[in-house]
């Protein structure tokens with residue numbers, strides 16, 4: 023079963039008037055991982071699609087998605103799939119890929135239907151593309167590692183870049199995930215914005231009774247969204263996106279828009295946050 027929910031692009035003036043439920047209805051996505059289903063969110067921010075697929079005992083095929091307006095979803099799009107579950111299979115263009123926990127499969131534009139099976143819990147991302155780049159399975163050891171933060175500031179972590187120009191070519195989809203040193207709970211702090219592109223975060227490997235307080239909003243007008251395990255949050259281009267967990271977690275970041283080399287973060291001075 024395929025479900026697609028559309029989220030419109032909200033401007034900062036509108037966003038700052040929203041209450042908790044209003045913020046969640048526009049920016050927060052839960053229930054993406056349901057056995058036997060593909061659940062997608064189509065956001066008007068850079069037209070990124072994010073979602074989950076859990077094949078369970080059967081298999082699931084991603085092909086026609088009415089929202090994209092093409093016969094097959096990847097006719098004019100590219101895709102990245104991160105497996106946050108046990109090893110699973112992804113079949114595309116006649117090739118079968120075994121995607122282990124923590125691996126990312128990049129699928130180029132025009133690849134046709136994508137079939138998922140096995141014990142995987144697949145986090146799916148897709149952005150519009152203008153040319154076909156090679157489909158490629160990227161293992162954890164192939165990812166580019168950026169170590170930053172410190173234990174004193176509770177933000178010691180490693181950013182693992184999978185869809186990045188130095189690792190795997192794509193048109194505009196960039197993705198990877200960030201792992202923490204034990205005891206570090208702050209992601210993306212000091213905070214930044216990048217008005218030239220949006221971003222989406224999926225928080226996972228978080229214990230059921232723990233939460234991540236995710237911060238959003240313009241730097242001078244911040245709000246928070248409380249996140250549970252395997253829940254996603256859409257970060258508008260004008261928004262900070264950072265968070266602190268009450269326990270250990272990992273998060274996948276993904277983005278589309280201008281800039282593909284990751285060097286475009288406009289840092290926010292701590293004293294400018296409100």
Ligand SMILES: O=C[C@H](O)[C@@H](O)CC(=O)C(=O)O
Pocket residue numbers: 179181199200209210211216221263275287
């Ligand atoms: O624009 C880039 C993104 O926000 C993330 O890559 C940041 C991140 O993973 C981190 O600081 O831990």
Ligand SMILES: [Zn+2]
Pocket residue numbers: 214215216221263287
């Ligand atoms: Zn960012």
